[in-house]
Amino acid sequence: MAGSIEIEGLTKSFGGFRAVDDVSFVAEDGKITALLGPSGSGKSTALRMIAGLERPDSGRITIAGEDQTRTSVQERRVGFVFQHYALFRHMTVQQNVEFGLRVRKEDPAKRRARVLELLDLVHMTPFAERYPGQLSGGQRQRVALARALAPQPKVLLLDEPFGALDAKVRHDLRRWLDELHRELGVTSLLVTHDQEEALELANKIVVMHEGRVEQVGSPGDVYDNPTTPFVAGFVGSANVLHGSVVDGHIHLGSFRLPGASHLQDGASATAFVRPHDIRVAGGEGDVKAVIERLASLGWLTRVTLRLDDGEALVAHVPNEELHGAVEGDRIGVDLRNPKAFLKSESEQPTDA
Amino acid sequence: MAAVVAIEQDAKRPEGRARPPSGAALRRWSLRGATFVYLGLFILLPVVAILQHGFGDGLANLKAALDTFGAKAAIRLTLEMAALTAIINGIFGTLLAYVLVRIRFPGRDLLSTVVDLPFAVPTLVAGVMLVALYGPSSTVGGWFEAHGIHIIFAPLGILLALLFVTLPLVVRSVQPVLLELDPAEEEAARVLGAGRWTTFRRVMFPALRPAIAAGCLLAFARSLGEFGAIVIVSGNRVNDTLTAPVFISQLLQPGHYGSTGGPDPAAAVSAVLFGLAFVLVLVTEKLVSLGKERS
Amino acid sequence: MSAPPTERVKPSPAGDEDLTRLRNADARRGRLVRGVMLAVALVYVSVLLLAPLAGIFIYALKSGLGTIGQTFSQPDVRHAFLLTFVIMAITVVVTTFFGVIVALVLARDRFPGKRLVSALVDLPLAVSPVVVGLMAVLLFGRGGWFEPFFASRGIQIMFALPAMILVTIFISIPFVIREVVPVLQELGMEEEQAAWTLGASRLQTFIRVTLRNIRWGLLYGIALSAARAIGEVGAVLIVSGTLTGKTETATLYILRAFDQYQDQQGYIVALTLATFSIVLLIGIETFKRRRTAEAD
Numbered sequence: 023m024a025g026s027i028e029i030e031g032l033t034k035s036f037g038g039f040r041a042v043d044d045v046s047f048v049a050e051d052g053k054i055t056a057l058l059g060p061s062g063s064g065k066s067t068a069l070r071m072i073a074g075l076e077r078p079d080s081g082r083i084t085i086a087g088e089d090q091t092r093t094s095v096q097e098r099r100v101g102f103v104f105q106h107y108a109l110f111r112h113m114t115v116q117q118n119v120e121f122g123l124r125v126r127k128e129d130p131a132k133r134r135a136r137v138l139e140l141l142d143l144v145h146m147t148p149f150a151e152r153y154p155g156q157l158s159g160g161q162r163q164r165v166a167l168a169r170a171l172a173p174q175p176k177v178l179l180l181d182e183p184f185g186a187l188d189a190k191v192r193h194d195l196r197r198w199l200d201e202l203h204r205e206l207g208v209t210s211l212l213v214t215h216d217q218e219e220a221l222e223l224a225n226k227i228v229v230m231h232e233g234r235v236e237q238v239g240s241p242g243d244v245y246d247n248p249t250t251p252f253v254a255g256f257v258g259s260a261n262v263l264h265g266s267v268v269d270g271h272i273h274l275g276s277f278r279l280p281g282a283s284h285l286q287d288g289a290s291a292t293a294f295v296r297p298h299d300i301r302v303a304g305g306e307g308d309v310k311a312v313i314e315r316l317a318s319l320g321w322l323t324r325v326t327l328r329l330d331d332g333e334a335l336v337a338h339v340p341n342e343e344l345h346g347a348v349e350g351d352r353i354g355v356d357l358r359n360p361k362a363f364l365k366s367e368s369e370q371p372t373d374a
Numbered sequence: 375m376a377a378v379v380a381i382e383q384d385a386k387r388p389e390g391r392a393r394p395p396s397g398a399a400l401r402r403w404s405l406r407g408a409t410f411v412y413l414g415l416f417i418l419l420p421v422v423a424i425l426q427h428g429f430g431d432g433l434a435n436l437k438a439a440l441d442t443f444g445a446k447a448a449i450r451l452t453l454e455m456a457a458l459t460a461i462i463n464g465i466f467g468t469l470l471a472y473v474l475v476r477i478r479f480p481g482r483d484l485l486s487t488v489v490d491l492p493f494a495v496p497t498l499v500a501g502v503m504l505v506a507l508y509g510p511s512s513t514v515g516g517w518f519e520a521h522g523i524h525i526i527f528a529p530l531g532i533l534l535a536l537l538f539v540t541l542p543l544v545v546r547s548v549q550p551v552l553l554e555l556d557p558a559e560e561e562a563a564r565v566l567g568a569g570r571w572t573t574f575r576r577v578m579f580p581a582l583r584p585a586i587a588a589g590c591l592l593a594f595a596r597s598l599g600e601f602g603a604i605v606i607v608s609g610n611r612v613n614d615t616l617t618a619p620v621f622i623s624q625l626l627q628p629g630h631y632g633s634t635g636g637p638d639p640a641a642a643v644s645a646v647l648f649g650l651a652f653v654l655v656l657v658t659e660k661l662v663s664l665g666k667e668r669s
Numbered sequence: 670m671s672a673p674p675t676e677r678v679k680p681s682p683a684g685d686e687d688l689t690r691l692r693n694a695d696a697r698r699g700r701l702v703r704g705v706m707l708a709v710a711l712v713y714v715s716v717l718l719l720a721p722l723a724g725i726f727i728y729a730l731k732s733g734l735g736t737i738g739q740t741f742s743q744p745d746v747r748h749a750f751l752l753t754f755v756i757m758a759i760t761v762v763v764t765t766f767f768g769v770i771v772a773l774v775l776a777r778d779r780f781p782g783k784r785l786v787s788a789l790v791d792l793p794l795a796v797s798p799v800v801v802g803l804m805a806v807l808l809f810g811r812g813g814w815f816e817p818f819f820a821s822r823g824i825q826i827m828f829a830l831p832a833m834i835l836v837t838i839f840i841s842i843p844f845v846i847r848e849v850v851p852v853l854q855e856l857g858m859e860e861e862q863a864a865w866t867l868g869a870s871r872l873q874t875f876i877r878v879t880l881r882n883i884r885w886g887l888l889y890g891i892a893l894s895a896a897r898a899i900g901e902v903g904a905v906l907i908v909s910g911t912l913t914g915k916t917e918t919a920t921l922y923i924l925r926a927f928d929q930y931q932d933q934q935g936y937i938v939a940l941t942l943a944t945f946s947i948v949l950l951i952g953i954e955t956f957k958r959r960r961t962a963e964a965d
Contacts, residue, residue: 623802623907
């Protein structure tokens with residue numbers, strides 16, 4: 023498959039520490055694949071091995087149909103974008119972008135044309151003679167992207183490219199990267215810890231945790247159908263409730279929820295419920311709770327609920343549904359789409 | 375179970391080990407090899423030679439050297455001069471560093487350049503300059519002589535030469551640390567009512583102490599071995615203005631003292647001198663890195 | 670102190686007048702103290718450093734331009750300068766080449782005993798030049814470890830140019846290394862890695878990226894080691910045998926001149942060296958400023 027990246031059984035340890043543990047996935051040709059996970063999950067190490075900047079202990083890396091596991095960085099012809107830009111500080115923007123072409127001894131006229139083309143693409147043409155020190159973070163990253171794309175790499179690898187930028191700049195660049203990708207169609211592998219970024223940009227997400235792959239799927243899959251408790255807690259926010267399994271339901275103190283039929287009777291279990299899956303009930307609902315706090319999020323309201331047994335829940339409720347309820351009211355709520363996992367598997371991902 | 379493994383990826387990655395296969399090991403080892411050969415041949419080997427010659431027969435050589443006429447006086451003079459230099463330049467060097475960092479005045483850059491003068495000027499030329507200025511035939515020198523102050527061919531000349539040579543060592547040791555100090559700390563002290571001197575004593579000085587100590591130690595170590603600046607200024611009179619390095623050079627000229635054969639006694643004394651200086655340099659490095667860690 | 674005078678936090682019913690008076694007095698005292706410090710510093714530097722420099726200029730030029738011309742016409746003077754320059758050039762080339770290699774290893778590599786290597790690099794700074802000469806004698810002089818090896822091949826080391834070059838290299842080793850290592854450490858390796866991903870070979874990356882990035886620190890180190898090499902006297906005195914016209918450097922010439930009461934020529938040669946050092950000093954300052962400017 024031209025331009026795709028196939029990873030099989032990639033493993034790397036540093037001293038006694040297993041950074042990447044038997045990681046396998048495919049990044050399809052022409053698509054954006056995201057490696058998503060918290061810091062320390064091994065995603066950057068995996069990316070650097072694909073680039074050739076680190077050497078795997080075992081496993082295979084196939085880029086565009088060729089085994090590149092043992093080839094040098096230079097031979098792989100991958101484009102790499104670093105979190106901290108890594109622009110050549112003593113070269114102008116123009117010289118930075120043409121570096122890859124100069125090194126391959128491209129004809130000067132063609133080089134110039136290509137550089138202009140790319141500068142135009144990233145909207146940095148007026149800055150061609152500036153030095154990186156004179157640019158803002160967002161501008162530097164755009165130059166870094168242009169530089170990486172100049173030699174027409176087969177694949178584009180991005181290591182937390184927006185991690186060092188302000189929130190607003192990050193959002194803008196995210197959208198812009200999306201458009202860029204639509205236009206160029208280069209196979210891209212993006213490492214990020216920002217799940218919003220992954221959900222928005224990627225065609226496929228590989229969720230990683232402690233060096234292992236937790237789940238591979240489309241954004242929808244990973245969000246709606248998490249296969250492990252870690253994914254359930256990490257991707258999107260979730261309320262975490264603990265209980266035990268009785269007859270296909272998970273009993274949580276004063277109430278119970280369905281969705282545990284795949285779990286063993288009597289076992290301890292954890293249920294994850296998304297904030298937007300907690301709705302104000304028409305009648306009794308699944309459980310009664312007291313409204314502790316209301317915070318307006320525009321057309322949604324963030325409702326902090328306190329159950330009778332002391333547990334807290336966070337719900338995102340459309341304003342109309344609240345029917346004018348105020349803090350202190352006791353209402354019935356429905357908890358929809360709970361995802362249940364055995365307690366022994368459960369990590370402790372962040373509560374919503 | 376604890377949440378995410380919080381170890382930052384970068385912290386675990388060994389520095390600089392971003393290397394793909396083949397040729398990497400060869401490259402690494404050839405660089406290392408060049409380093410070991412270069413340093414081993416040029417530095418380690420000579421040091422071993424000195425140690426072997428000086429102490430190969432136990433302490434006999436050292437004793438012979440120390441028994442040589444004028445040896446003990448030379449060593450004592452060297453130590454005294456080095457200590458005086460370290461103290462005086464410790465004070466003035468710190469003062470200069472402060473002036474260069476905290477006071478804005480026209481010509482500050484020029485002053486900074488002048489402070490580095492001793493790094494550029496040959497030590498021998500520094501000695502010659504002192505002779506030109508304070509020698510008996512110059513107006514300034516004549517004035518001093520007339521008032522009974524002996525500079526050239528006297529310990530005072532030696533001191534001036536050493537102060538000249540070591541001043542930038544102290545200034546450049548203290549200056550970077552001063553630059554890093556946050557004036558906000560001192561302002562806080564002032565707001566709380568501390569006077570100027572108290573602020574200096576309680577807030578600035580503790581932070582500067584390691585750097586000042588490092589500078590003084592460097593000046594001391596340098597003074598122990600100084601030759602060029604002293605050899606012309608001092609007159610090299612035995613038991614009077616003869617310093618250890620000049621003494622050693624004389625030991626190496628056959629027949630000058632004639633007492634001990636060969637360079638071994640010189641090697642013994644040299645080893646002691648430079649061993650002391652080396653230890654001082656190492657301590658200095660430690661002080662500098664400790665100071666950096668704290669900030 | 671450059672910080673503006675701060676108010677004493679004293680809730681006083683006495684009012685603004687008192688505070689203003691206190692503040693003014695404080696500011697005046699502050700200015701006075703700073704003024705005194707500045708004056709003391711300037712006086713110290715002038716007396717210690719500038720006065721001798723002025724002294725040698727005046728003294729050497731006192732004899733008139735004629736003597737200067739006469740001095741430079743002497744063949745041994747010219748030869749001395751030439752020898753100094755040759756030794757300096759070779760020393761700088763060797764210490765720069767190997768210095769960069771060692772700096773790369775110290776800044777980027779990891780192996781047991783790295784601290785020892787780092788300490789070794791600092792060792793020449795602690796050693797008296799006289800002791801360096803002694804080391805050379807022990808290795809290459811009569812009865813020295815390497816003497817038979819070279820003698821049997823008819824190569825003369827001691828009392829000849831090779832020994833002088835070797836000792837000058839020894840004392841110049843630390844400068845390039847100590848200036849380049851911190852620069853390399855600050856830079857990290859990301860730019861090099863970026864260059865590799867763009868297809869540059871290691872050599873290309875080293876030349877286009879690494880060298881470019883360390884250039885000011887490197888030049889600063891080179892200028893310092895050049896100055897040191899020119900000024901070397903103690904070690905070369907011992908190993909040279911001071912054969913006039915053959916193994917006499919400019920500094921050794923000055924020594925001999927004063928020994929033989931040819932003071933005037935000694936002063937002139939010293940003045941020449943001093944002038945050259947001032948040129949070097951300007952270079953040193955420029956490189957140092959550029960290097961510091963980049964570190965921010």
